[in-house]
Amino acid sequence: MGLKPTYGRVSRYGLVAYASSLDQIGPLTRTVGDAALLLQAIAGHDPLDSTCAEVAVPDYTAGLREGLRGVRIGVPKEYFVAGLDPEVERAVRGAVEKAAELGAELVEVSLPHTPYAVGVYYLTATAEASSNLGRYDGVHYGHRAEGAASIVDLFSQSRREGFGEEVKRRIMLGTYALSAGYYDAYYLRALRVRRLIKQDFDRAFERVDVIAAPTAPTAAFALGAMADDPLEMYLTDIYTISCNLAGLPGISLPCGLTGDGRPVGLQLFSPAFSEERLLGVAGALEGVLGPAGAPPNL
Amino acid sequence: MDTELILGFEIHTELKTASKIFCGCPTVFGAPPNTQVCPVCLGLPGVLPVLNERAVEFALRTALALGCDIPGRATFDRKNYHYPDLPKNYQISQNYHPFGTGGAVEITLRDGTAKRIRINNIHLEEDAGKLLHSEVPGADWSVVDLNRAGVPLIEIVTEPDFRTPEEAQVFMQTMRSILRYIDVSDCKMQEGSLRFEANISVRRRGDTALGPKVEIKNLNSTKTVLRCIEHEFERQTEMLERGERVAQETRLWDEVRGCTVAMRSKEFANDYRYFPDPDLVPVLITAEMRERVAASLPELPAPRRRRFAEEFGLPEYDAAILTVDRAVADYFEEAVRICGKAKPVSNIIMTDVLAHLNDHGLDMEDFPVPARSLAALIGLMEEGVISTKIAKTVLRRMIETGKEPRQIVEEEGLIQISDTPALEAIVDQVIAANAAAAEEYRAGKDKAKGRLVGEIMKASRGKANPALVNELIDRRLRG
Numbered sequence: 001m002g003l004k005p006t007y008g009r010v011s012r013y014g015l016v017a018y019a020s021s022l023d024q025i026g027p028l029t030r031t032v033g034d035a036a037l038l039l040q041a042i043a044g045h046d047p048l049d050s051t052c053a054e055v056a057v058p059d060y061t062a063g064l065r066e067g068l069r070g071v072r073i074g075v076p077k078e079y080f081v082a083g084l085d086p087e088v089e090r091a092v093r094g095a096v097e098k099a100a101e102l103g104a105e106l107v108e109v110s111l112p113h114t115p116y117a118v119g120v121y122y123l124t125a126t127a128e129a130s131s132n133l134g135r136y137d138g139v140h141y142g143h144r145a146e147g148a149a150s151i152v153d154l155f156s157q158s159r160r161e162g163f164g165e166e167v168k169r170r171i172m173l174g175t176y177a178l179s180a181g182y183y184d185a186y187y188l189r190a191l192r193v194r195r196l197i198k199q200d201f202d203r204a205f206e207r208v209d210v211i212a213a214p215t216a217p218t219a220a221f222a223l224g225a226m227a228d229d230p231l232e233m234y235l236t237d238i239y240t241i242s243c244n245l246a247g248l249p250g251i252s253l254p255c256g257l258t259g260d261g262r263p264v265g266l267q268l269f270s271p272a273f274s275e276e277r278l279l280g281v282a283g284a285l286e287g288v289l290g291p292a293g294a295p296p297n298l
Numbered sequence: 299m300d301t302e303l304i305l306g307f308e309i310h311t312e313l314k315t316a317s318k319i320f321c322g323c324p325t326v327f328g329a330p331p332n333t334q335v336c337p338v339c340l341g342l343p344g345v346l347p348v349l350n351e352r353a354v355e356f357a358l359r360t361a362l363a364l365g366c367d368i369p370g371r372a373t374f375d376r377k378n379y380h381y382p383d384l385p386k387n388y389q390i391s392q393n394y395h396p397f398g399t400g401g402a403v404e405i406t407l408r409d410g411t412a413k414r415i416r417i418n419n420i421h422l423e424e425d426a427g428k429l430l431h432s433e434v435p436g437a438d439w440s441v442v443d444l445n446r447a448g449v450p451l452i453e454i455v456t457e458p459d460f461r462t463p464e465e466a467q468v469f470m471q472t473m474r475s476i477l478r479y480i481d482v483s484d485c486k487m488q489e490g491s492l493r494f495e496a497n498i499s500v501r502r503r504g505d506t507a508l509g510p511k512v513e514i515k516n517l518n519s520t521k522t523v524l525r526c527i528e529h530e531f532e533r534q535t536e537m538l539e540r541g542e543r544v545a546q547e548t549r550l551w552d553e554v555r556g557c558t559v560a561m562r563s564k565e566f567a568n569d570y571r572y573f574p575d576p577d578l579v580p581v582l583i584t585a586e587m588r589e590r591v592a593a594s595l596p597e598l599p600a601p602r603r604r605r606f607a608e609e610f611g612l613p614e615y616d617a618a619i620l621t622v623d624r625a626v627a628d629y630f631e632e633a634v635r636i637c638g639k640a641k642p643v644s645n646i647i648m649t650d651v652l653a654h655l656n657d658h659g660l661d662m663e664d665f666p667v668p669a670r671s672l673a674a675l676i677g678l679m680e681e682g683v684i685s686t687k688i689a690k691t692v693l694r695r696m697i698e699t700g701k702e703p704r705q706i707v708e709e710e711g712l713i714q715i716s717d718t719p720a721l722e723a724i725v726d727q728v729i730a731a732n733a734a735a736a737e738e739y740r741a742g743k744d745k746a747k748g749r750l751v752g753e754i755m756k757a758s759r760g761k762a763n764p765a766l767v768n769e770l771i772d773r774r775l776r777g
Contacts, residue, residue: 016343021576049346050579128576131378134387135341155380178378178571187573
């Protein structure tokens with residue numbers, strides 16, 4: 001399973017930057033208990049990271065055995081729409097029903113700005129990446145091309161040779177989004193919509209303790225399967241992007257397999273700096289959904 | 299063609315903080331290359347900036363001293379461009395919410411007229427490193443020194459309010475004076491801690507629209523700035539006269555050839571793609587912060603100049619010169635507080651003290667004579683113990699020996715001769731030796747007296763009391 005802590009919960013110092021306003025270090029573990037232990041070790045303020053929060057670190061293992069009685073679980077209607085694989089929907093709804101059997105209260109919630117999340121994410125992330133990756137120019141860092149005739153040639157040849165296709169695509173997209181004349185229409189507007197996405201969550205969390213949803217619209221696809229259609233690939237991020245844009249903690253855990261044996265993920269979100277609640281609910285669900293098990297043979 | 303100059307400045311000042319703006323590295327000038335660096339200012343992958351609070355305080359101090367509006371919230375932006383002296387290939391600067399906007403500097407021109415130069419904005423940013431070009435003949439490489447990378451800079455951007463080189467010159471002096479008063483920078487142009495970039499355009503007099511502006515870099519002294527303005531004004535005027543269009547571009551000042559040359563546009567035609575730096579959080583500027591910084595500001599040069607003229611009854615000229623440098627003004631005030639004689643103190647500072655500093659390339663802080671001793675020297679003059687002329691000699695001896703003026707006067711027998719019998723002997727001697735002059739003066743030729751006084755001063759080694767000498771001559775020859 002994977003836990004993405006609240007933005008600012010874990011220091012980014014030492015983490016090679018991709019999209020600085022979204023990057024956040026989190027545990028990838030076999031069990032929820034392991035995730036809690038690892039988060040315990042890495043969470044907390046760091047004077048070397050100005051965006052790292054000065055919020056006290058609670059005991060993350062304390063809530064793991066608390067159970068689900070009285071927990072209000074929000075089910076966002078915008079996450080169960082056309083494009084969601086029926087097998088994935090069945091597994092996720094099954095997991096949510098089990099939570100209800102254990103005493104959780106299910107509440108339908110709405111996150112109306114969800115359809116904009118992919119666009120906002122790919123503008124924000126690529127813009128930041130285009131700047132963060134600027135330092136790999138062959139002068140100080142990264143691959144250095146041979147035989148460049150001038151400094152400008154050294155920059156462009158090194159970068160052309162050193163970066164892969166997807167990285168170059170993102171640098172170009174981000175550079176475009178920040179260019180003179182486009183900044184207001186793209187980057188600045190993306191920042192504004194990002195605030196609306198965050199407000200969606202704030203409103204939902206007035207009524208529920210956690211939100212449950214599919215982690216991705218389909219089960220895992222084969223490596224390189226979508227290399228020719230990047231846009232299609234970006235769209236598979238649709239369900240994980242919103243909580244990232246809102247800076248909220250999220251956890252994904254296996255909740256079953258498709259007919260052909262590919263794993264399906266269930267994810268949970270909770271308000272900022274409430275990882276102990278997230279881990280508690282995930283821990284209780286893990287008990288009934290069973291441990292992750294061995295990876296399927298892909 | 300009757301044209302007029304339109305000029306604006308971008309001023310970069312290195313702040314005299316002990317450490318860099320986003321890391322703890324020292325900012326000392328002149329260290330061996332790449333010895334004042336760390337992962338943060340080297341821009342290593344994975345590092346993050348942490349803002350130096352002192353740099354913020356200095357930025358606010360500057361903004362307040364120049365009368366800028368200070369926002370409740372200031373933010374940092376990334377300015378993206380590729381250059382080998384910039385390890386991250388972006389500079390952390392301020393584009394959208396700087397520490398100060400608006401504001402103005404009042405300058406006083408030589409004919410006494412005042413002019414307001416408007417400030418567009420003041421922002422805080424990190425300096426870049428330096429490229430050292432190889433001294434190996436034929437080398438096609440340069441090396442990079444990153445000691446300066448991350449040194450805090452304030453950039454002050456003026457409106458295009460200058461119309462003459464004189465205005466530019468007075469402004470540069472005034473700006474340096476203000477920045478030194480508020481103690482944010484040592485303002486050493488030769489070390490690059492104060493740099494002026496000029497934006498110059500020329501238009502037909504009477505036109506209201508601004509022409510394309512030419513930005514000029516690499517100006518490392520006030521003299522260079524002025525030469526460059528004159529050159530660029532002529533160059534653009536000639537272009538207009540020939541009916542050519544002036545290109546909007548960046549040019550470099552070539553010191554050897556004494557002209558500006560175009561930078562290669564391929565390398566420097568930039569779209570900086572500013573966006574808010576996600577690694578830094580907004581700086582919230584509270585009313586208390588603003589008040590605390592405002593309270594820490596000293597009296598600035600312009601009000602101090604007015605006060606010197608009024609409080610000490612000094613001529614405008616004296617007040618202006620004494621207040622250019624805060625340490626000089628402090629020195630003057632301390633000496634006057636002790637001896638109570640403003641004009642004599644002003645005279646000796648403006649002539650002898652400043653000349654000494656100038657001749658030896660010293661700052662006021664390095665002047666070896668304390669204000670208390672200078673006051674004592676003025677005291678001796680006022681009591682008639684020594685003459686003005688002897689005072690200059692005594693001051694020189696004070697600088698050389700560090701001794702107090704009274705001791706020098708006594709040891710070297712420089713006390714003014716005010717003793718009538720002693721002086722009468724000298725006067726008689728000189729009259730006898732200069733009988734012709736004496737006869738002329740007796741016959742009514744006033745001019746002849748000067749020669750006699752000069753001879754008497756010479757014979758007394760400058761010690762004769764001039765008033766008494768005059769009286770004795772009259773008594774002898776016209777009595």
